[in-house]
Amino acid sequence: MALYLGQSDLDTLFAEGLVTPADCVEAVAGSFHEQGLRQVGVMPRQIVWADAAQTAPRSPALKMSAAYMRGSRIMGASIYAVQFTPGSVDMWLTVFSGVTGQMIGVLNSKSLSIWKTAATAAVAARCLARSDAHRVALIGTGSYAMAQIEFLAAVMEVEKIFCFSRNADTLRQFCIRASEKLGLPVSPAASAQAAVEDADMITTITISPTPVVLGEWLPAGVHCNVMGQHAPGAREIDTRGVLESHVIVDATEQAFNEKGELLIPISEGAMTSNHVAGELGSVLTGNCAGRTSHSQKTMFCSGGTAFEYMGLCSMLLERAAAAGLGQQLKP
Numbered sequence: 001m002a003l004y005l006g007q008s009d010l011d012t013l014f015a016e017g018l019v020t021p022a023d024c025v026e027a028v029a030g031s032f033h034e035q036g037l038r039q040v041g042v043m044p045r046q047i048v049w050a051d052a053a054q055t056a057p058r059s060p061a062l063k064m065s066a067a068y069m070r071g072s073r074i075m076g077a078s079i080y081a082v083q084f085t086p087g088s089v090d091m092w093l094t095v096f097s098g099v100t101g102q103m104i105g106v107l108n109s110k111s112l113s114i115w116k117t118a119a120t121a122a123v124a125a126r127c128l129a130r131s132d133a134h135r136v137a138l139i140g141t142g143s144y145a146m147a148q149i150e151f152l153a154a155v156m157e158v159e160k161i162f163c164f165s166r167n168a169d170t171l172r173q174f175c176i177r178a179s180e181k182l183g184l185p186v187s188p189a190a191s192a193q194a195a196v197e198d199a200d201m202i203t204t205i206t207i208s209p210t211p212v213v214l215g216e217w218l219p220a221g222v223h224c225n226v227m228g229q230h231a232p233g234a235r236e237i238d239t240r241g242v243l244e245s246h247v248i249v250d251a252t253e254q255a256f257n258e259k260g261e262l263l264i265p266i267s268e269g270a271m272t273s274n275h276v277a278g279e280l281g282s283v284l285t286g287n288c289a290g291r292t293s294h295s296q297k298t299m300f301c302s303g304g305t306a307f308e309y310m311g312l313c314s315m316l317l318e319r320a321a322a323a324g325l326g327q328q329l330k331p
Contacts, residue, residue: 002103003317003326010109010316018319021118021147021154024312025126028119031069031311035251035281039070040307043077044254045230050084057231058207060084067307073098074314078306080113087143089113093313105317106329110143116308117205118147120250120280121225122155124300125201127283128248128290129223133200134159139192139213139236140206140228141165141174146181148203148227153182156201161186164195165206193217204228204236215240220295226261230303235260237299239270245299246291247276248283250308258303276301 013019034040043066050060066077076095082088093107125133136158138149142165149161161184165171171188178186189195196202196217203225206212215238218224224245228236242261249255255262256273265271278288280300291298320326 001331002329003105003321004329005105005107005109005316005320005326007109007111009320009325010107010111012325013316013319013323016323018323019316021151023315024115024119025122025151025155027311027315028116028308029123029284029311030072031307032123032281033284034069034071035279035307036283036285036287037071037281040281041068041070042251042305042307043067044251044257045303045305057209057229057234058083065306067305067310068098069307069310070098072311072314074104074310076306076310076313078309093309095310095313095317105313105326107313107316112309112313113304114144114147115151116312117144117227117302117304118151119312120302120304120308121148121203121227121300122151124225124248124280124302125152125223126155127280128298128300129156129201130221130291130294133223135198135200136161137189137195137199137202138163139165139195139202139204141171142205142207144205144227145174146178148205149178149186150182152201152203153184158184160184162189162195162199163187164189164192196222201225206236208236209234211238211241212236213241214238215242215244218244218297220297222297223291224297224299226299226301229260230258232258232260232263235264237261239265239268242299243271243275245297247299247301248278248280248288248290249276249300250280250302251305252276252279254303254305255301259301261301
C-alpha cells in the first residue's frame with residue numbers, strides 16, 4: 001500500500017531528528033548524480049494558466065512535471081497549484097516503483113518545494129563555490145529564504161551571512177530569527193549591493209521580475225545560486241552578471257524554456273545558448289567542468305525539476321515508514 005505524508009508527518013521527521021537538512025542535500029545530490037550518469041528521464045514543467053489572458057509569473061496556474069530515475073528505479077510526478085491566493089503553493093508529489101509500477105507514496109506540503117529548492121542550491125554551492133568560501137549573501141527573505149541558508153550551512157563552512165530585502169522591518173526580524181536558528185551571525189545589509197560586494201556565495205530567492213543583483217557588483221571568485229523566478233521575461237541577475245560567469249543549469253531543456261537570466265541575454269543578442277556550460281549532474285560526475293580557477297565567477301541557474309523531488313521524497317517516505325509515520329492508503 002502507498003503511504004501518505006502530510007505536513008504534520010514531515011514536521012515530525014525534522015523535529016525528532018529523523019531527517020536533517022544535510023540528509024535532504026544528500027538525497028537531492030543523489031538525483032543529480034543519476035542525471036550526470038544519463039539515467040534520468042524527465043518531463044519539463046508544464047503550466048496550465050487559470051486565465052489564458054493572464055500568464056505573468058505570479059498568475060494562478062496548475063503546474064506539473066515528471067521524472068523516471070533509471071538508477072534508483074523510482075518514478076513520479078509533481079503537481080501543484082500556485083497563486084490562487086498570494087504566495088500559495090499547494091504541492092503534491094507522487095512516487096512510484098520503477099520496477100513494479102506500483103505507487104509507493106503521496107506527499108502533500110509546500111515544505112517539499114522549500115526543502116528541495118534549498119537542497120538543490122546547497123548541492124550547487126558545494127560543487128561550484130571556492131573551497132575557502134565562508135561569507136554568504138542572501139537576497140530575499142520570503143518563505144523560501146530561511147531554508148536556503150539553513151541547508152547551505154549544513155554542508156558548507158559558513159561564517160557570516162548578510163541579507164537584504166526591500167522591507168527593513170521584515171529584514172531585521174528575519175536576521176534575528178536566522179541568527180537564533182543557525183547560531184551564526186546573520187546581519188541586515190543596507191542594500192543588495194552592500195550584501196553581495198564581499199560575498200563568496202550569493203543566493204537570490206525573490207519574486208522580482210527585474211534584476212536584484214548587477215554584474216558590476218560581483219566580486220572575483222564568487223558563486224551565485226539564482227533560485228527565484230522561473231519565467232522567460234523575469235530575471236534576478238542582469239546580462240553582465242551572466243556573461244561574466246561560468247553558468248551551470250539544473251536541466252538544459254527546462255532552463256531554456258523558463259529562465260529569463262538566459263533567455264533575455266539571448267534575445268538581446270548578447271550571448272548564445274553555448275554560454276551555458278552544462279548541467280549540475282554532469283559537474284557531479286566529472287563530465288562537465290565546474291570551477292576552474294579561484295577567481296572564476298560561477299553561477300547556477302535553477303527553476304526546479306521533478307527529478308530533484310524523487311531523491312528527496314523517496315528518502316522522506318523511507319524514514320517515515322521506518323518511524324511509523326504517515327497514513328496507509330488502501331486501494
